[in-house]
Amino acid sequence: MKKEEVALKGDFKDYGILNYHVLEGIADWVRVINKEGIIIYANKSMKEDLGEEIVGIACEEAHCGLNNCNFCITKRSMATGEVIQKEEIIGGRHYSIKSSPVKDSNGEIYAAVEVFRDVTRERKLELDLINKNKKINKDLQFAKRIQEKILPRKGANDSLKLDYVYKPSEILSGDMFDMFNIDEDNVGIYISDVAGKGVAASMMTMFIRQSMRVMKDDIKSPSAALEELHRRFVALNLEADNYFTMFYGIYNTKTQVFKYANAGHNCIPIRYNDKDLDLLFNKGYPITSLFENIVYEEKEMQLKVGDKIFFYTDGITEARDISGKEFGLEEVINIIQEQPDNILTIIEDKIINHSWGEQQDDFAIVLLEVIG
Secondary structure, X not given: OOHHHHHHHHHHHHHOOOOHHHHHHOXXXXXXXXXXXXXXXXXXXXXXXXOHHHOOOEXXXXXXXXXXXXXXXXXXXXXXXXXXXXXXXXXXXXXXXXXXXXXXXXXXEEEEEEEEEEOHHHHHHHHHHHHHHHHHHHHHHHHHHHHHHOOOOOEEOOOEEEEEEEEOOOOOOOEEEEEXXXXXXXXXXXXXXXXXXXXXXXXXXXXXXXXXXXXOOOOOOHXXXXXXXXHHHHOOOOOOOOOEEEEEXXXXXXXXXXXXXXXXXXXXXXXXXXXXXXXXXOOOOOEOOXXXXXXXXXXXXXOOOOXXXXXXXXXXXXXXXXXXXXXXXXXXXXXXXXXXXXXXXXXXXXHHHHOOOOOXXXXXXXXXXXXX
16 A cells, blocks of 8 residues: 555544545545645545556546646645536546545645546436437427418408417417318308317317318308217317317308307407407307217307407416416407407517516417408
């Protein structure tokens, strides 16, 4: 045993700073370096891995011939008395190194003790997690593009004009709406809100869209369509906390009659024009597995050129300000009455201002206008 190491063992005993026998039993590497940068002690684990000869050599020579570190925590620890930590790769493995000053009985720093903990496994797990997260994020971005691409096209045809704003609170949304031609005389439009957010909710919107598109040619009654949609949903055998709401209407381009039914969608669409405003009230249970059979009521309204119907989800009415006050239906109505032009942009801006830019829920706002 080298003289320096014998002296150090004596120091451990005299000053009660470290317990030599404990250090020898530690699986982590432990070494002590004096002010000249010489390794004066290495525990059993370190010597078994790096060789007995590391005691007595300069610290920078002990790690595969590395030169002086750009950031030497040992020198800084002895100079300032700080406990300093960093990570370093040694022999292809990652080590977390902590350097602490060692003082004599007079309180003078004469060495530093370094503890090397092998964190290779943790870093590998972190890297694997980062790579998995990258893949998940890439998949989510792809799903987002798909969800956005399946939204109906904005613009006008011979009878109707459609415009909307669609803003998920996360990457994916549980809000969905669609407009489609049923036949040469009828156009279907719905807006739905799935309970929850994220991937599960967005997958449910795919079920809704596909089901509605499949049924549209055979079922030309909004209430009958919702009843069939409910039957298809129940057949999925999902938990009770999986449910969604929907307002579905069918517009006849020849008669200009708008028939509609409501499956628990508490965001009542608003019909308005330059002269008046109406709420399209209609009761109905959400699409849920809690009920085996549901019957929906169907109503109708005569529309005319210039009429607009404003559809929305509760991400609008339930948006809260810093005090917790909801935006509310009354405020939506006030905006429509006072600023009917460019209504989608105005409401979007007011929601952002109301909630201080912090969107807590998905929202969709849709404007349907009769033009011919």
